[in-house]
């Protein structure tokens with residue numbers, strides 16, 4: 634992460650450029666619906682996510698935004714030859730591969746899913762501890778994420794004592810600390826006030842600038858307009 638944070642990361646060599654042409658996620662002509670519902674959610678749906686992208690999926694409730702998130706975090710198994718992660722068919726992933734895949738992405742849940750009894754810092758480093766990363770390495774990565782998000786003033790506070798905005802910041806730090814292939818956030822500002830919403834927007838913008846790929850799902854028009862003003866985003870709009 635610390636390496637990624639420097640401007641150096643933007644100076645990529647040709648073999649890395651080659652890799653960036655392979656989509657991280659590719660959805661090919663997917664038609665899909667929930668078994669217990671007759672409503673077709675995806676009709677010949679195509680989607681592509683490439684390194685450095687900032688994709689915003691926006692639109693009214695009940696379209697398919699969270700369902701797309703479930704596919705992207707491996708919670709719903711796709712049909713064969715519809716969803717690919719770095720050209721690998723995700724329908725072929727077994728439980729172990731799904732677990733491994735999830736560790737390569739950063740997930741920001743609508744309800745945060747932080748551990749209330751732990752401090753903010755303990756939550757942020759939790760995925761690294763699970764992965765048995767050496768402590769010196771964890772320290773370095775934490776410092777890097779702290780430089781980006783400025784969380785030192787709340788790091789020793791238990792999650793349950795934080796505001797919603799602070800919780801979301803910690804959830805973002807946890808998602809970013811292992812320099813994931815991409816981050817996916819489902820309605821990260823749904824219960825935040827205006828000021829906290831813009832703080833989250835700024836974090837997403839910064840994260841994208843340092844070469845983090847982002848899929849953001851939101852129906853928050855304040856967030857959307859702010860992002861459009863400040864950064865180049867690809868929008869999938871489902872308002873009609």
Ligand SMILES: Nc1ncnc2c1ncn2[C@@H]1O[C@H](COP(=O)(O)OP(=O)(O)O)[C@@H](O)[C@H]1O
Pocket residue numbers: 667669670674693694695696697698699700701
């Ligand atoms: N587990 C499920 N089983 C059946 N239908 C579902 C399930 N989850 C969501 N749906 C339905 O699928 C549609 C899309 O839901 P969702 O992807 O959550 O929409 P959004 O996030 O855009 O609000 C809705 O009509 C919803 O009621």
Ligand SMILES: [Mg+2]
Pocket residue numbers: 698699700
């Ligand atoms: Mg939703």
